[in-house]
Amino acid sequence: MKKTVCELFAGVGGFRLGLEKSSEEWKTVWMNQWEPTRKSQWAYECYIENFGKDKAINLFSNTDISEVDTSVIPDHNLLVGGFPCQDYSVARTNAEGIRGKKGVLWWDIHRILKAKKPPFVLLENVNRLLRSPSDQRGRDFGIMLSSLNNLDYTVEWRVINAADYGFPQKRRRVFIFATRKNTNYAKIYFENNGMEIITKDGFFSSIFPIVENEKYEMNSTKVPENLVDATKKFEFDFEIAGFQKDGEIYTSAVDPKEVGEAKKTKIKDILESNVPKRYYLSDKELEDWEYMKGAKAEKRVAKNGHEYTFREGAIPFPDSVDEPARTILTSERSKNRSTHIIEDEDTGKLRKLTPKECERLNCFPDGWTNTETMSHSFRYFAMGNALVVGLIELMGEKLEQIIENE
Structure with missing residues (x-):
């Protein structure tokens, strides 16, 4: 099986960079990056500058993904992407079909998976996805699991804090790995019990170890096959690790087996020397920064005239x-x-971090976002949206083994 990749919501290319660091055999056959609210497509331009302008016409897409016909997307064996956390609810059409909420990017992922049927999928999102929305906790993730099950995928997830495994940023994100049921790899989900998958034998636990503990408790439920029913009724407390097979959900709160102190990467390990003056705080600014960072208990008045005390910890x-x-x-x-x-x-x-230091916190090469077109301020924005490339590099090594066994 070829190591071919489709990268959606690509940003400045963190998924691709991590995969290519893990192996030169990964080949991205198509990507999409589009910022609908921005006139300047800096992230897309950064991507093509780093990965090759000569390939942009055939492989790179700078179009609203909802307008892309799936027929233009080449076949691929791995679909990856970091997509926004949104309201994934669905409704019935007049013809009694299921319709995803307009403009919600998950349904474009679903549309592409349905058409292209890649054997493997790796997605990233903010960890609050597992608990949203607040008035029906777990509904949105349940809809995702239900829709993936309907497309014949098993699904595994794990909330990973990059710093636990030696990276220089306390960045917690949920990663979602989906496998079509007809793959060789999917057999592990049917041949092992739930706790073995979560703690030892699953995709994530084999890369990012967890602490052995016989007291871990596993909760389970079944997600509705009908997405409208899931929208109206489904509610569940998803823990930071779990998986789904044939609509049966298994989840547990587990503890990461953190690297030792000697292997931790700290802020001081990634700092530049001889930083320009523009990054230093002036004496005039210092008071403002101390106020923003400090504890507060202030009387405030809402627009309706209601008085309240605003509290904020330091x-x-x-x-x-x-x-x-x-x-x-x-x-x-x-x-x-x-x-x-x-x-x-x-x-x-006292000073701010530089754009290069922010790149290092996400394991990007120095100057990755220092392109001809990108503004200085957007370099920070791009890293705020990015993922920790080192995590993807580790996952890429595992995925290479999996694909070679297919």
Whole structure:
């Protein structure tokens, strides 16, 4: 089986980069990246600059994915993508068919899977997907599992904090691995019991070990086959690890087997030297930053005249360079409470992280986003949207073994 890839919602190419780091045999046959609210398609342009402008006409798509006819997408054996967390609810059409909510990108993934039937799928999302929406917890993920089951996929998921496994950022994301039931690999889900898959023999546990504990409890349920029923009725507490086969869901709260202190990568390990003055805080700014980062208990008045007390806890200021970074957000470029502020080890002064340092926190090569067209501020935004490439590299090594056994 060839190691061919279709990359959706590609951003600046984190999935592709990680796979190609794991093996030169991975070949991306088609990609799509589109920012509907932006005139300048900087992420797409960054992608083609790094992966080859000469291939852009045939392999790269900068179009609203909902407008792409699946016939133009080449056959592939692995579909990957980091897609937005949205409301996945469905409704019936007048003809009693199932209709996904308009503009929800999950249904474009579903449409492509239905047409192309790739044997393997690897997706990434924010971990709140497992608990959304707040008034019907687990519904959205249940709809995803139900729709994948209807397409003849088994599904495994795991919330992974990159820092637990030696990477320099505390970035928690849920990864979803789907396997068509007619593959050799899918047999493990039917030949092993639920806890063995979750703790030892599954796709994720074989790459990212968890602590052995006989006290782990496993919960299970069955997702409705009918997506409308799932939309109206399904509710379930998904834990950070689990899998689904034939509509039966198994899930458990497990503990990651973290790397030892010597193998942890910390902020200080990725810092640049001789950082330009533009990244340092001025004396005038310092008071604002101290206020934003500090604890608060303030009387405020809502638009309707209601008075309330706004409370907010303090966060580290400056951030410790002896720990992995907090999660980089798309607002990292701005004067924002979540923006990292560190004490520069060369000067002893407070400063922001540089775009290159943010690239390093996500395991991208230095200057990956320093392209001809991308703005300085969007370099931060791109890294706030990106994934930790090192995680994909490890998954790519496992996927290479799986495909070679097909």
